[in-house]
Amino acid sequence: MSATPTPYLTSEALSTFIRTALAEDVGDGDHSSLAAIPADARNRAHLLVKGEGVLAGVALAQLIFKEVDPTLQLAVQLEDGARIRVGDVAFTVEGPARSILTAERLVLNCMQRMSGIATHTAHLTSLLAGTKALLLDTRKTTPNFRICEKWAVLIGGGANHRYGLFDMIMLKDNHVDYAGGIAAAVQATKEYLQRTGRQLPIEVETRTLAEVQQALDAGGLARIMLDNMAPAQLREAVALVAGRVPLEASGGITEQTIAEVAATGVDFISVGALTHSAGSLDLSLKAY
Template sequence: MKATYLTENNIQEFISRALAEDVGDGDHSSLASIPDTAQNQARLLVKGEGILAGVELAGYIFRQVDPELQLNVLLHDGASVTYGEIAFTVKGKAQSILTAERLVLNCMQRMSGIATYTHHLNQLIAGTSARLLDTRKTTPNFRMMEKWAVLIGGGLNHRFGLYDMVMLKDNHVDYAGGIRAAITATQQYLQQSGKNLKIEIETRNLEEVKQALETGGIHRIMLDNMSPALMTEAVQLINGRYETEASGGITEETIAEVARTGVDFISVGALTHSTKSLDLSLKAF
C-alpha cells in the first residue's frame, strides 16, 4: 500500500458497497443460465494502449466475491500495455467470475485511463523539478480508486478530503475578509482545536502573494490562474520560503511552460475528471 487511505478495510468496504449496488439480491443472469458446479476461466484482455491500473484491486474484488477464485497476474499495476496483451487470468466457479466481471472492468478501465493520462502529463514535465498533483475533483464514492490510479501513473496525491489539510481558496479568502484575516483565523482555529494541519493559501496576484508572505505561518502558496510570466515572478518573490503550487486551467499545451517557472507542484483536476477510460475486456477461454 502506498497511501494511508489504502487500507484493506477501506478497500473491502468500497467493494461491499459496489457489489450491493450491482448484485442486489442476486446475479440472476448467471444463476439462471450457468450450473452452480461449473468451473471455468477467463482472461483480462487489453484493447488499447496505456498504463495498467487496478490489478491489485481486481484481486481484492475476486477474493471478496469468492475466496476460491484463483488469479494469475501476468501484468502488474503501472505496466505499460498495448493492444492484445493479457493482464491476468482468473479461474474457478463460473458464476463467481461473471458476478465479479463488471465491477473489475469498471474499476480497471477508469483507473487505467487516469494512470495513463497522469503518466502522459508527467512525461511533459520531465526534466523540471515540478511534481504533478491530483485534486478533489473526483467521482463521489470513487475517490479512493481515482487517487490510487494517480499514484500508479506516477503522480502525487493532494489532500484526500476536507479534513486532512487546510486549503484557503478564493472564496474562503473573500468571505474571511482577505488573505491575512483568513490565515490568522485559521491559525487560531487550529490552535484552539488542537489540530495539526498544514495550511495552503490560494493567491490570485502578486499583491496577495506578498500578503501571504507578510502573514506567514503557512505551508504552501497556491498560484492560481496566473500567467507563466507572473508565476515566475511569484516563485522568485517567495524564494523557497514556502512550497509553491500552480493551479487553474493547466492543459497539455501549457503544463511544460508552467513547470519551467520553478513551481514545486502543479495540480491538475483533469487527471480525475476528464480522462478517457482504457478499453479492457474479460473474456472466457
C-alpha cells in the same frame, strides 16, 4: 512539503468500497448467472488489453475477486503501472463460473477507469521532465470513487494532493473573501488549529502577486497556490517567494501549457483533468 501521503489506501476503506459497489450491482443476486450457469460449473477467463497505455487496478481486481469468492484463483501476468498494448493479457482467473461472471463488471469498471487515469497521468508527468515540478491531482473526483481515482494517479506516476476536506486546510478564494482577506483567514485558521489541538498543513490560494506577498506576511503556511496565473506572473511569484514556501500552480493547465508552467520553477502543478477528464482504457474479461 512533500505530496500528501496515502493513508486512505487501507484494507478497511477498500473493503468498504468493494462491498458498497457490489451491493449496488448485485442487489439480491446475479440472476443472469444463477439462471443460466450450473452451480458446480468451473471456468476461466483472462483480462484482455484492447488499448495502449498504463495498466491500473490489478491489485484492486484481486481484492474484488476475493470478496466475491475466496476460492477464485488469479494468476497475474502484468502488475499495476505496466505499459500495455493491444493483445496483452493482464491476468487470468479460474474457479466457479458464476463467481467470475458476478465480479466481471465491477472489475472492468474499476480497471478501465483507473487505467485511463494512470495513462493520462503518465503522459502529463513525462511533459515535466527536466523540471522539479511534481504533478498533483485534486478533489475533482467521482463521488464514492475517489479512492480508486487517486490510487490511479499514483500508479501513473503522479502524486496525491489532499484526500478530502479533513486532512489539510486549503483557504481558497471564497474562504479568503468570506473571512475578510488572507491575513484574517490565516489568523483565524491558526487560532482554530490551536483551539482544537489539530495539526494540519495550511495552504492559501492567491490570485495576484499582492496576495502572494500577503500570504508570505501571514506566515505559517505549508504551501501557496498560484491560481490561474500566466507563466510570466508565475515566474515573478517564484522570484518573490525565493524558496521560502513551496508553490503550487493551478487552474486551467493543459497538455499544451504544462511544460511552460513547470519551467517557471514552481514546485507543484495540480491538474483537475487528471481525474475529471481522463477517458477509460479498453479492457475486456473474456472466457477462454
